[in-house]
Amino acid sequence: DIQLTQSPSFLSASVGDRVTITCRASQGISNYLAWYQQKPGKAPKVLIYAASTLQSGVPSRFSGSGSGTEFTLTISSLQPEDFATYYCQQLNSYLFGPGTKVHIK
Amino acid sequence: EVQLVESGGGLEKPGGSLRLSCAASGLTFSNAWMSWVRQAPGKGLEWVGRIKSKTDGGTTDYAAPVKGRFTISRDDSKNTLYLQMNSLKTEDTAVYYCSGLGYDFWSGAYYFDYWGQGTLVTVSS
Numbered sequence: 001d002i003q004l005t006q007s008p009s010f011l012s013a014s015v016g017d018r019v020t021i022t023c024r025a026s027q028g029i030s031n032y033l034a035w036y037q038q039k040p041g042k043a044p045k046v047l048i049y050a051a052s053t054l055q056s057g058v059p060s061r062f063s064g065s066g067s068g069t070e071f072t073l074t075i076s077s078l079q080p081e082d083f084a085t086y087y088c089q090q091l092n093s094y095l096f097g098p099g100t101k102v103h104i105k
Numbered sequence: 106e107v108q109l110v111e112s113g114g115g116l117e118k119p120g121g122s123l124r125l126s127c128a129a130s131g132l133t134f135s136n137a138w139m140s141w142v143r144q145a146p147g148k149g150l151e152w153v154g155r156i157k158s159k160t161d162g163g164t165t166d167y168a169a170p171v172k173g174r175f176t177i178s179r180d181d182s183k184n185t186l187y188l189q190m191n192s193l194k195t196e197d198t199a200v201y202y203c204s205g206l207g208y209d210f211w212s213g214a215y216y217f218d219y220w221g222q223g224t225l226v227t228v229s230s
Contacts, residue, residue, distance in 0.1 A: 034216040036150070043202055043220035044142075044150060050212040087150055091214040094140065094152040094168075 004097040023088035032091035107131040114224030127203030143199035
């Protein structure tokens with residue numbers, strides 16, 4: 001089975017920082033990857049699918065890249081509403097990564 | 106606006122059964138692939154299972170921890186998705202979300218586009 005890892009698990013950052021989260025797959029998955037944002041007590045929200053396609057309505061400060069086994073989610077300038085947990089998901093098996101919690105420094 | 110509203114959660118004893126429902130509106134439900142995702146308290150997201158649209162075969166797939174115990178079904182006449190959970194275990198305690206899948210024509214991938222607010226299932230004696 002394909003496994004997903006995310007790094008870092010926790011990230012402290014300040015408003016305005018550029019933030020990068022990495023998701024690695026144990027085998028190549030082409031571009032079959034999505035990124036989700038989840039705030040406490042809320043349902044997840046899709047940000048990026050097919051590795052780099054920005055979901056409609058998601059701010060352009062979010063971007064995704066990668067293919068094969070290594071993927072990144074980048075927030076170009078962190079905003080107060082971006083403090084949340086971020087999950088990657090492999091879109092063949094629907095497996096989620098363990099998550100990256102972004103909190104305020 | 107797409108709305109997914111889960112119901113049916115609650116407290117159940119180990120070995121018992123529960124049926125969750127997810128009422129959908131604002132989308133062509135009969136064409137939608139649907140899924141269940143759960144989240145144990147303080148933990149990450151875990152995919153539970155998926156059902157395709159009937160036009161795509163209506164087939165189901167399940168995650169290993171629930172296979173043989175959980176069954177996903179749909180009633181397109183009622184725009185409702187179901188999750189029948191049998192032989193419940195304490196480790197099934199979680200918030201259960203239903204999700205409607207979006208389709209990316211370029212990659213051919215399905216992703217989890219729409220989400221309900223979740224319903225809490227607690228399995229405890």
